[in-house]
Amino acid sequence: MIRVLTPLPVLLPLLGAAAALLVGGRHPRMQRTLSVAVLTAVLAVSVALLLLADAEGAAALSVGGWPVPLGVVLVVDRLSALMLVVAATVALGVLVFAVGQGAADGDEETPISIFHPTFLVLIAGVDNAFLAGDLFNLYVGFEILLTASYVLLTLGGSAARIRAGITYIIVSLLSSVLFLAAIALVYAATGTVNMAQLAGRLAELPEGTQLLLQSMLLIAFCIKAAVFPLSAWLPDSYPTAPAPVTAVFAGLLTKVGVYAVIRTQTLLFPGGALDEVLMWAALATMVVGILGAVAQTDIRRILSFTLVSHIGYMVFGISLASTAGLAGAIFYVVHHIAIQTTLFLVAGLIERQGGSTGVDRLGGLATASPLLAILYFVPAMNLAGIPPFSGFIGKLGLLEAGIADGGWLPIVLVAGGAVTSLLTLLAISRVWSRAFWRLPAQSPAADTFDAAAADAGPDLSPDPLPGPEEEQEPAGEKLPAASARADRAEARRAAWERHTAVATASAPATDGPGDDEGRERPLRPLPQVMVASTAAMVTVTVALTALAGPLYGIADRAAADLLDRTPYISSVFGGDMP
């Protein structure tokens, strides 16, 4: 049963992508339905895989029926199944958000409807990386997801996105070359790329060779995971992409790197030779990342820096190399994928509501849209690790594991982690107090009207190329009969007018307490599908808190499997070790 399901998380999105590309140009609605259906199926398969893997243990499928060390192997164990479930959940949430945005904007971001196929290919690559049982298949998974991410990041091809995309592409290419070179050296040293076989053979190598191979793999993965000295590309490239793209990148792509680091450190090189280096890197990632977040004034950039910073927690857990540390890291990965995606989706909503993501230009959003305020507040407090939420549980697990380790360096990291948590709260609550809580009168937006209009105003934005699909938009859509482009321009103008109305209306009202008078309600409500999908994602993050018990149980068992190594290896070799 489990072997039948194993290839589906890769196959379904790939086939779905092909089908979505075929129907894309002429039937945008069918394309949307198709991609949502495919991802729902992937989610169902992933949940089934998780339940089966948790009940029966790891299982392996040799693709094409080749005998084991020769062919490509897909392996499902508790860790990879858990990652599959979280990835599918997040991807589905983001896709629905993107569908809502596309319907509201007339597909502004997807001029030739390539968004859906590319998104599905991205998910196929992510799932392939999670399932890969040999290093080269892992490389292929990385390449699939990276190539899809290049396209998504430069969608629309505006100057800002091209500039950001180039940095991202070149850094990713470099890490891929490093990874491939590492695979070549691993093969030269051991004669195999099968990870289960490598687990046995690598240990027989001389120590120096092992260290070289381990550090090459770790550097390649740490670039993808954005661990500190190798993290500068992330805050530079993520913020310019469309909101759904940034959301899914922030949630999934760095975590694939973290997943690969976990496999390297537990399955391939369990000796812990580089644990101390990883601890220093984790400390630097946490502290430098969060200091960057505190310095920023744009919500998306703040979130990008917190993303880098919190990768440090996961690396910390991995570097402890204990069951408690790994369990904490795995739980934190799950929590962080969900929370970071949700916050970037909320940032997308904030941009629609306020016309900007610069905290200095926003104000009074809590009164303008209380629902949006709740949608921001709950995951933000979760990210900062305020007690009832899953962020607190994950951080507590990691800090406890650090103290249990007993060394002086883990204690330093525990302190660093606590400081990072507090600084996260500072960065996150500054957004809250400025964008949401302060009165519009305190917002300096009024006197920067011209400056802000220069980059957010409706007049200067060039009309995007008319896509083939928007000309054939069926009349039965939710949109008014007016053409999608006019509607889009209208929406942007409305967002801007709403923002300036909120910002300026309070100027004459300062003489009385009733500064609510004169402030206009939003002219156009936020698109319902976008709000609903964001709310669903917020619910998921809250559900992580409610389900923290069973989830932490799975993480615990997954961590024990990882340190034990035999479940993975014997699943590939069917009981008898090579």
Add this chain to the structure above:
Amino acid sequence: MTPTVVLPVTIGVLYAAGVYLLLDRSLTRVLLGFLLLGNATNLLLLSTGGPSGLAPILGYAEPEEMSDPLPQALILTAIVITFGIAAFVLAIIYRSWRLVRQEAIEVDEEDRRVARRSGTDADEIDPDDLAPEDRPAMHADTFAADNEVEATLARHYAGIASDDVDLPPTDRHLR
């Protein structure tokens, strides 16, 4: 079986040249550097197969005489991936040239804005209470500061359009 020295030397030279080109600001050179790095890695993969032998086809050669087929399969995959990505990067270069009439990597203006902000926090001093000239230097909200940033950028990067510009006027816009 003496190992050949040609292969390692070639690989080393290709890596060195590739890294050097990758450090350039011009995108075409970066692409060439990436291609060199890719080829160096492919050669590295090839060299992992051990000494050369006959084609690994059953019935054509004895298994002892065959060369290792796996590295060649890996190289083929890697070549295909490199090829596809090179095509994409070329498209990006062309798009970048269409947009800003140059193909060097540009500076991130938001980075500069953040770097130039003064240490004073907007929470401590409300810029609205101050006269425009007293506002914190380079504060993101200060209209004058924005001009100053623009002027500085314009001085240093004369002739390069800023990120705010989306498309140069084309025939379609003029019509």
